Amino acid sequence: MFDLSGRVALVTGAGSQRGIGQAIARALAAQGAAVAVADIEAAGAERIATEIESSGGIARSYVLDVTDERAVQTVVDRIIRDLGALDILVNNAGITQPISVKDMTLADWNRVMTVNATGTFLCSRSAIVHMQSRRFGRIINISSVSGKRGGGVYGGAHYSAAKAAILGFAKALAREVAPSGVTVNSVAPGLILTDIRGGVESEAEQCEISRDIPLQRIGLPEEVAATVCFLASTEAGYITGEEVDINGGSHID
């Protein structure tokens, strides 16, 4: 089950050493996919691609700023040339900022909206043309519980707005591309142990946060990656426009 041999995947924001993107890239590669590891940080992307290759997987690294329209198209074209196709796109690149609305500048708002939401739009637009022509594709967006329940420790209101925008965008796109065999789904992780909040929380902070999570712990990047692998698989072919919560019960709807 969930064999991805012969598939080519692009994971954006996959260069962070303890991030969700690298876990997704490793998991897709372990299932047999060739993985384009893309990140705005060249060294991080290179390191993850090299590590995947040294454990027997197929990976290439690409420098990519998902907010750069021209660069997105160029990198998607290069991946198709280098790896032969693009079957799976994981829109993972994202940033957050803990800030209240009264202190938020327009530049803060624009930066968080652009990386999270506009980046998802640009990468999806470049990928679907190729996916539709092959009548197969899987787009998986990394939204957040913040887009469903609001911020707090999960980020500012601009982050919530961007992550909610991703959910709406995915549903509309899912309807648009379904006739050509392309599915579009999102996952909405709760708190996951990564560096996105400026470094992983201390043990004491983790205990404090975990009190409000029914499963009493913070999630792991690999737990998000497992769901993404499933949504990328042939077996998930009848699921589209869906969002999967991965949050330990911190938001149940």
Ligand SMILES: NC(=O)c1ccc[n+]([C@@H]2O[C@H](COP(=O)([O-])OP(=O)(O)OC[C@H]3O[C@@H](n4cnc5c(N)ncnc54)[C@H](O)[C@@H]3O)[C@@H](O)[C@H]2O)c1
């Ligand atoms: N960690 C959590 O608790 C959590 C919860 C819900 C959702 N998410 C989402 O998961 C995704 C991954 O987050 P993470 O926790 O692994 O964070 P992270 O900071 O470890 O990784 C984010 C990666 O995105 C890259 N990036 C930033 N701006 C970029 C750009 N313009 N173009 C390309 N790459 C860019 C960074 O270089 C970094 O490698 C994000 O979309 C985040 O919003 C995280």
